[in-house]
Amino acid sequence: MGETILRMERIDKSFTGVHALKGVDFDLQKGEVHALMGENGAGKSTLMKILTGIYSKDSGTITYEGREVEFKNPKEAQDAGIAIVHQELNMMNHLTVAQNIFIGREAMNGKIINDKKMNEDAKALFERLNIEIDPAETMGDLTVGKQQMCEIAKAISREVKLIVFDEPTAALTDAEIEELFKIIRDLREKGLGIIYISHRMDEIKVITDRVTVMRDGEYVGTLITKDCTKEDIINMMVGRVIYEEPKQKSMVAADAPVVLSVRHLNAGKMVKDVSFDLHRGEILGFAGLMGAGRTETARAIFGADPVESGEIYMNGKKVEIKCPQDAVAAGIGYLSEDRKRYGIILDKTITENSTMATMEEYQKGLFIDEKKERHVTEQYVTKLKTKTPTVETAVGNLSGGNQQKVVIAKWLVRDCDVLIFDEPTRGIDVGAKSEIYHLMNELAGQGKSIIMISSELPEVLRMSDRIVVMCEGRITGEIPIEEASQENIMTAATLRD
Amino acid sequence: MSDKNKKKFTDNPVVKAVGTQRLIALLALCVLFIFFCVASPSFRQYSTFVSIMDASYYIGFMAIGVTFAIITGGIDLSIGTVLVCSSLISGTLATKYDLPVGVCLIVGILIGAMFGLCNGLMVSKMGLPPFIATLGTMMISKGLGSIFTRAQSVTWPQSSESGGWFRNIFKVTLQTDNGLLMIPTGFILLILFAVLMSVILNKTKTGRYILALGSNKEATRLSGVNIAKYETLAYVFSGTFAGIAGVAYAATYSTLLPGNGGGMELDAIAGVVIGGTSMSGGYGTIAGTLIGVFIMSVLKIGLPFVGLQNQYQQFITGFVLIIAVFADVYNRRKKSKN
Numbered sequence: 001m002g003e004t005i006l007r008m009e010r011i012d013k014s015f016t017g018v019h020a021l022k023g024v025d026f027d028l029q030k031g032e033v034h035a036l037m038g039e040n041g042a043g044k045s046t047l048m049k050i051l052t053g054i055y056s057k058d059s060g061t062i063t064y065e066g067r068e069v070e071f072k073n074p075k076e077a078q079d080a081g082i083a084i085v086h087q088e089l090n091m092m093n094h095l096t097v098a099q100n101i102f103i104g105r106e107a108m109n110g111k112i113i114n115d116k117k118m119n120e121d122a123k124a125l126f127e128r129l130n131i132e133i134d135p136a137e138t139m140g141d142l143t144v145g146k147q148q149m150c151e152i153a154k155a156i157s158r159e160v161k162l163i164v165f166d167e168p169t170a171a172l173t174d175a176e177i178e179e180l181f182k183i184i185r186d187l188r189e190k191g192l193g194i195i196y197i198s199h200r201m202d203e204i205k206v207i208t209d210r211v212t213v214m215r216d217g218e219y220v221g222t223l224i225t226k227d228c229t230k231e232d233i234i235n236m237m238v239g240r241v242i243y244e245e246p247k248q249k250s251m252v253a254a255d256a257p258v259v260l261s262v263r264h265l266n267a268g269k270m271v272k273d274v275s276f277d278l279h280r281g282e283i284l285g286f287a288g289l290m291g292a293g294r295t296e297t298a299r300a301i302f303g304a305d306p307v308e309s310g311e312i313y314m315n316g317k318k319v320e321i322k323c324p325q326d327a328v329a330a331g332i333g334y335l336s337e338d339r340k341r342y343g344i345i346l347d348k349t350i351t352e353n354s355t356m357a358t359m360e361e362y363q364k365g366l367f368i369d370e371k372k373e374r375h376v377t378e379q380y381v382t383k384l385k386t387k388t389p390t391v392e393t394a395v396g397n398l399s400g401g402n403q404q405k406v407v408i409a410k411w412l413v414r415d416c417d418v419l420i421f422d423e424p425t426r427g428i429d430v431g432a433k434s435e436i437y438h439l440m441n442e443l444a445g446q447g448k449s450i451i452m453i454s455s456e457l458p459e460v461l462r463m464s465d466r467i468v469v470m471c472e473g474r475i476t477g478e479i480p481i482e483e484a485s486q487e488n489i490m491t492a493a494t495l496r497d
Numbered sequence: 498m499s500d501k502n503k504k505k506f507t508d509n510p511v512v513k514a515v516g517t518q519r520l521i522a523l524l525a526l527c528v529l530f531i532f533f534c535v536a537s538p539s540f541r542q543y544s545t546f547v548s549i550m551d552a553s554y555y556i557g558f559m560a561i562g563v564t565f566a567i568i569t570g571g572i573d574l575s576i577g578t579v580l581v582c583s584s585l586i587s588g589t590l591a592t593k594y595d596l597p598v599g600v601c602l603i604v605g606i607l608i609g610a611m612f613g614l615c616n617g618l619m620v621s622k623m624g625l626p627p628f629i630a631t632l633g634t635m636m637i638s639k640g641l642g643s644i645f646t647r648a649q650s651v652t653w654p655q656s657s658e659s660g661g662w663f664r665n666i667f668k669v670t671l672q673t674d675n676g677l678l679m680i681p682t683g684f685i686l687l688i689l690f691a692v693l694m695s696v697i698l699n700k701t702k703t704g705r706y707i708l709a710l711g712s713n714k715e716a717t718r719l720s721g722v723n724i725a726k727y728e729t730l731a732y733v734f735s736g737t738f739a740g741i742a743g744v745a746y747a748a749t750y751s752t753l754l755p756g757n758g759g760g761m762e763l764d765a766i767a768g769v770v771i772g773g774t775s776m777s778g779g780y781g782t783i784a785g786t787l788i789g790v791f792i793m794s795v796l797k798i799g800l801p802f803v804g805l806q807n808q809y810q811q812f813i814t815g816f817v818l819i820i821a822v823f824a825d826v827y828n829r830r831k832k833s834k835n
Contacts, residue, residue, distance in 0.1 A: 304719055328721030336719060345713040347779060356709065356720040359702045367700045410720065 005030045005162060005193040006051075011060035013046055020046045023060070024219045026212055028162065028193040033184060035196045035204045035225070038214035038237055039401075039429030044197055047214070048164050052084050053077040065161070081161035085168055087427070089147050093140030098122035100139050101154045125153050129183050145176040145290060152183060162193040169203060170427060173290045181207050199429060200456075201230045213237055234430055246458070250465035250481050251444065252282045258316070259449045260332070260418050262301060265310035270296035272473040274310070278418065278449045283440060285464030286453040288493045293473035294453045295337055298420045302334040303327045314417075328357055333411030337423040337453070339400070343407040346396030350388060351377040353395050353406050357414045380409040385435060401432025408439065419443065420451045425459065437463060457486045469493050518773035518825035519785040525817060526792050533799035540802040543679075547668070550681035552794040554667060554745035555580065557687050559765035560772075560786045561694050562613075562738025565731040567769055568698075569711045570778025571620060571627030573732060574762055575612060575634040576739040581758030582642035583608035584743035588651035588753060591660060598660040605747075606740035612638055613736015617729030635759070643755035650754045653747045667748040683745065687787075690741070694734070695783040707731050711778030767814060768793055771821045792817060 006028040013021040021043045028034050036044050049055040051062065053071030062069050064080065071077040091100050098118040099106075107117040122135035131149050139147065148168060155163055165184070169177045184207055187194060196208055204211060205225060213220040213236040220236050260278040265271055270293035278284050286294045299305045301312060303321040312319050319330045327334070336342035344353050351370075354377045355362050362373045377391045384405040388398055395406050404424065411419055421440065425433045440463060444450055454460050460467060467484050469477035469492035477492025533540045559576045566573040587605030590596045596604075612634055619630035654661040656670070667683030698704035706727040710717040718724045747753065770776060771792060772785030796817075797810045 302719070323723075324719050325721045325723055334719060341713070342716050342719050345709055345716050345779075347712050348709060352705065352709070356717070356722070359705065359722075363702060367696075368702060368705060370700075414721075 003030055004028070005065060007063040008047070008051065009061050011047065011050060012058045013050060013055065014058055020217050022217045024214065024217070026219070028195060030193055031188055031191045032210065033188055033194045033196050033208045035198065035208040035211040036214070037204065037211055037233060039431050042214040043217040044214055045166070048084065048166065048195070048197070051077070052082055052164065078158065081159055083155035083158060083160045083162070084164040085151050085155050085166065087167040087170060089144070089151055091139045091147055091150065093138070095139055096135065097133055097137050097139055097142070097150055098135035100150060101125070101157055122153070125157055129153060131179065143291060145172045148172060152180070156187065160192065162195070163187065164195045164197070166197045167199065167427065169198065169200060177203070199427070201233065204233065205230065237430055246461040247463065247465070247481050252279050252465045256280045256282065259314065261313040263311045263313070265297065265300060265312070266308045267296060267300035267305055270473045271300050274475055276468055276475065276478070278451060280449055281444050281447050282465050283444050283450045283452055283463050285460040285467040286451060286470065287457065287460045287467055287489045288470040290455065292470040292493065294470050295422055297470070298334060298422055298451065298453060301327070302332060302420065304334070328414065331417040332420065333357070333414060333416035333418070334420045335407050335411065335422060335424060337426060339403055339407060344395050344403055347394050349394055350381065350386070350391045350406055354380060354409045354413055357410050376413060377409070380412060384409060384439065401428040401436070404428055404432070404436060418449050418451070420453070422453045423455065424452060457489060460489065461486070471495055518821055519782065519788060521824050522771050522773065522785065522788045522792060522821055525821065526788055526795065529792065529795050529799065533795070533802060537802035540799060545798060547679050547681050549794045549798045550684045551749045552797050553790055554683045554687060554749060555742040556761065556765050556768060556793065557787060557790045558690065558738045558742035558745055559761065560768040560790050561691055561783055562735040563762070563765050564769050564774055564781050564783060564786045565707060566627070566735040567766070567774050567776060568707055568778055568781040569728050569731045572631060572766070573616060573735040574628065574631040575616060575638055576735060576765060577761030578635050578639040578642070578758040579609050579612045579736060579739040580743045580746060580761060581753055582638040583740045584747045584753050585642040585651050585755060586645050587743070588653050588747060589646050591653065592651060598654070598663055602663060602744050605743050606737060609740020609743060610733055610737040612739070613733040614729065616736060617732030620732060621725040621728040639756060639759065646755050648755050650752055652752045655751065663744070664748045667745060691783050691787055698783060703727060703730060708779060764793060767818050771818055773825065
């Protein structure tokens with residue numbers, strides 16, 4: 001390994017009432033991929049925000065390329081050659097790919113923007129990265145995976161020496177992840193320092209050289225990746241062993257009645273002739289690649305998007321679902337994959353979010369019964385072990401896992417029979433993940449029926465009683481858990497007409 | 498380390514409860530009031546106080562209503578012209594068609610509500626941007642008022658005339674030993690309506706959903722909430738209060754000119770914004786709105802006392818608006834940076 005490019009020592013940072021970083025150390029070498037791991041709320045993002053000038057530190061020193069630095073804003077960090085690829089995409093959807101990549105430093109022809117040159121430059125950049133994207137295409141028309149690639153291209157189109165990847169693979173397909181890793185290895189060859197934040201243990205093992213683990217704002221330790229096991233890292237992160245094996249057999253009784261039955265559902269390009277049954281107490285896994293139509297199917301069932309044809313039966317009775325209200329009235333709850341946009345209202349309190357779907361029951365005459373509302377919310381906060389100071393805290397102040405618990409609480413308060421979990425553990429740390437798994441099992445045990453859409457095969461294998469596989473809008477496989485394996489799921493997921 | 502121990506202004510419990518921007522607005526109101534009292538002895542009179550109240554009614558009612566539209570993340574540009582339109586039509590009915598004044602007033606309020614309903618349906622069902630939809634109804638209501646009155650002005654009956662009784666809702670004049678005593682009862686009415694709407698906003702399902710959809714419309718919809726209904730309702734509030742403001746305007750100023758009313762909505766919206774309601778939706782208070790409205794009335798009535806004519810009201814209100822909102826933006830930015 002090369003020389004040290006970055007050294008952060010005894011970094012301390014407090015927000016109002018929260019000691020977010022307690023004397024954290026971190027160092028990065030040139031030509032190294034260094035994983036930064038820890039549960040949500042461990043302080044990873046705060047540390048990176050201090051590095052990139054978004055926050056200022058309270059104390060400690062940052063040495064970058066042999067000089068002590070303190071970036072006052074993101075621009076200074078950028079100018080010094082530090083780039084960050086965010087988990088959330090920051091793209092202007094109406095502009096073209098090339099316009100996005102070169103925003104703020106457009107190629108000029110006198111006073112006129114030279115789009116042709118930018119397209120050529122972008123093309124050259126993509127060629128170097130081995131990505132196939134048309135620079136003249138509108139950003140909003142690309143898939144999330146492609147947009148992510150553009151974000152990376154944008155980051156490395158500048159003179160960079162250090163790149164931070166913040167959960168870059170959250171929205172990528174396996175093939176795209178492979179491409180991304182190729183790019184990262186290539187950057188490592190060139191001697192860049194790379195900080196890689198991810199919750200996916202398998203990726204850490206494949207792509208990184210060292211792992212630094214943080215917990216509760218403290219530095220726990222640094223490991224050489226090839227000398228340690230997954231369990232070593234997880235243990236450092238949570239301080240306990242929680243790894244669980246795949247489910248061996250279905251927990252659903254053979255005579256369990258069908259609760260939800262979907263017949264020949266068609267909705268747009270992504271849902272074609274979808275039929276399946278969901279039994280009482282069953283966790284039905286929906287596997288498939290990105291863009292297989294799983295989320296679209298869920299949204300169609302829930303009435304969030306218009307349905308063209310097909311029937312939906314609840315407990316044997318046909319139901320007309322035209323909008324989410326109808327679905328909720330029929331007893332279906334939907335936990336979106338994009339929690340912040342569709343699941344919760346960030347600037348409203350836990351109480352307000354929890355009773356959002358059930359307001360009628362929390363009214364006393366014309367008014368909201370705030371006492372009753374608070375009481376039930378407190379119950380669910382305790383039951384789901386949601387970590388929060390009070391139930392009057394805005395949901396935006398909670399970590400990802402706890403936000404997800406609030407969404408779950410919303411549907412539990414509603415007492416839905418069918419719950420659709422769309423990527424229930426995306427962006428959630430290992431500890432909270434395990435809690436959510438337990439909760440789902442508990443709910444199924446109580447007779448709730450769950451549809452779980454997941455892009456993580458280990459998660460599908462561990463949770464499902466039965467697995468439905470989709471590809472390009474069609475169901476291409478239905479596998480009992482006893483026969484399921486990563487291989488036969490992937491085979492079905494790539495089965496095309 | 499030293500600034501950690503220093504007690505921050507924004508950590509004060511009073512400041513936290515009232516909200517920075519509303520506190521600044523309230524302080525500005527007090528400072529202005531005291532300034533005028535000190536600068537002009539003739540300002541320190543009961544009659545000035547009554548004038549300030551008179552100037553607050555119609556803008557105040559409009560502002561209370563439009564707060565709801567703004568909280569949904571939208572806007573209602575039609576309220577000013579709807580005020581004039583509804584008052585023109587109901588006034589014509591009262592003076593030319595000899596309908597009972599009580600009926601006419603109710604018709605006026607219903608006209609406001611109808612415009613609100615149309616705005617709401619256009620925004621929530623037809624998917625028009627609120628700015629465009631209400632710009633359209635602004636022009637329509639302006640035109641409709643002129644068409645109905647054949648472009649003639651309307652003068653509501655004076656309080657001494659028959660049918661003028663409704664003016665007493667807003668101002669009761671008593672004969673006392675020292676001459677006439679005016680009691681601005683409209684103030685009580687304004688406060689009553691403000692309390693009512695504040696309760697609806699904060700204590701009922703309707704208010705909760707309007708706040709929620711202003712914060713995140715899609716998440717609210719996916720919770721099974723009929724967002725079209727509640728968004729429409731916000732505009733109905735806005736329109737209805739424009740109608741009520743029409744009654745208040747008629748009671749205070751008697752004569753209405755067709756084609757007027759453009760610009761009044763901006764005063765109301767400025768009041769809402771000075772009072773701390775977020776233009777991007779999801780947050781707002783009726784109390785703040787009232788403070789904002791009174792700032793403008795105090796300026797309007799007070800400036801002539803120090804020798805500055807009405808045009809200075811707009812000029813200075815503009816500064817107050819920018820400073821109040823900037824203080825809030827600055828504060829929030831500092832908080833997120835911390």
